[in-house]
Amino acid sequence: MDAGTSTFTALDGVDIKVFRAESLAIVGKSGSGKSTLMHLLALLDRPTSGSVLLDGEDASSLRGKRLNQLRNREFGFVFQQFFLMPQSTVLENVALPLAIRGVGAAERRRRSEEALERVELTQFAKHRAVDLSGGQKQRTVIARALVAEPAVVFADEPTGNLDSATGTLVEEMLFSLNRDGITLVLVTHDPDLAAKCQRRVHVRDGLIVDEEAAA
């Protein structure tokens, strides 16, 4: 992931490559296996056969602490269901990846505030996550994903729980991250959202049925 990277995955005999700084949409209906594909790419799951290569290195050799560190440093996650700690403050939620990395409290705070500024939630830093609206929650999640300055952000149906106006705002933010050089892997069933990505991979019944570059 560090230098001109690609991620290489085989799923049911099909290959997929992810290039650094691109935006890739994994498109498919629910149950098509698109989430599993994302989990494999994010090293949350291991393939039963075949391999995931990272900078040409087999990821199955990564275990325990090194794997955890890699995920923590290189990957950011945005989920449809947000997965915020409801009783914690927005700032604490955003700081979580840094806390897991072992960053000191003062620096955690500084960087989390910066991230909140980017998603325009500075004034909500002290609010509890449970009190936020859907759009605010997803923006908090985006701040949490970018606070650790990852190489790749995985977004699983990031706009699935949002109305179209807030959805567009969240999309805007994700693509602006991509423009800053972060690889974006989007999992969605929404063709309109997928169309905004540079590349699309269509998954059906665990097979990659179509792969197309940006129009």
Place this chain on the structure above:
Amino acid sequence: MRWGDVILQAIRNTLRSRLRTGLTAAAIFIGAFTLTITSALGAGISEYISVQVSSLGSSDALSVTKADTSSSAVGSGPQKYDSNSAASSSAGGQGMGGRPGESAQALTTGDINTLKTVKGVTTVTPSVQLSPDYIQYGSHDRYQLSLREDAFLGKLDLAAGGQLNDSGTESQIILPTTYVTPLGFTSNDAAIGQKVTIAATDYLGKQSTLTATVVGVQNLSLISSSPTANSALRDAVVGIQNRGKPSTVATHYSSAVVGYDAAAISVSSLKQQLTDKGFTGQTISDRLGSLQTVINGIVGVLDAFAIITLAASAFGIVNTLLMSVQERTREIGLMKAMGMGSARVFGLFSIEAVFIGLIGSGIGALAAALIGGPLSAKLASGPLSSLPGLQLLIFKPLNITVIILVVMAVAFLAGSLPARRAARLDPIIALRYE
């Protein structure tokens, strides 16, 4: 995650569901409270007993009597008369004598000499029969006096003054607190250093007096409530008693105190030697053994109840944490996806358990000390005032610390099961969990 952050987060999680934490901690509170009280009770009673024991005599001493040959089993008939065996008329000097209901034979001068030859024995002091007539302070009323008969080698539990000097030539006496006012002293301290008159009658019926100095006032004890004389005073009283005694009358002793060198010989081998020679030797712990066993038994039973409560509360911790793990399944999944190691996740939940244990036991121990301290003081000045020096509950910081640490360890063990479950959660499954 830094361990400091893990601990902080665990504590925050604990405080997040206050009611649940509170109820779980309440169960631990009860256990820790009870355990603190029972340990304080044990400490209080053994403290009291050890003071009592030291007022009984030195620990490096055996009380020796003639082995009981007339073991009068029911229906065994009369024993043959033996002109050499002297029946002790007053078996059992106060305090150091045999147990009630035990008949003993007196020791003869020959027996005393035999005792001196036993290996390891350093001193043999026969308990002489002391029968002074009265004690009097100045021109106040005369009172009957019965002195402790055994040679005293221990330290008395004093309310005022100092211990006896056994090697000096001055006649000294230590009075129990109950003697102070009747004799005419205004206070315990006022008695110290005063001269009292003691009278004894010789063999021919002539009464003589001698003076002794009050060096101390002794707290009432469970075991002995007689005044204690030093050897100079004892010798002086015996001197009067034996005046005019025909040389054909043998001197008998009810018992003797045998001092021994603890470094040179073990108690058990010394006892065996004594038994072989026809004597019975008892240490102080032999004499108090049954009492101590009963008390240890009672305290042990109480401790057991407290431990049962703690065991029950351990299941409460397991239950609470299982709920907590279930509630935060997705949070655990998220943290693991973000690269949190299993050890940290385990730590997060086991520390939560330990913290609940700390809250419960800390408050429990504190409450026990806050309630027990004044209660014990009240008992000591009220219902237990006839046993001065008995502080029923003694809260030792070390004991309390140990109790809290033990409860925290129990909580950790109880928490390790749910914590292991959390640590082993698969992040994908956890994130899918609704």
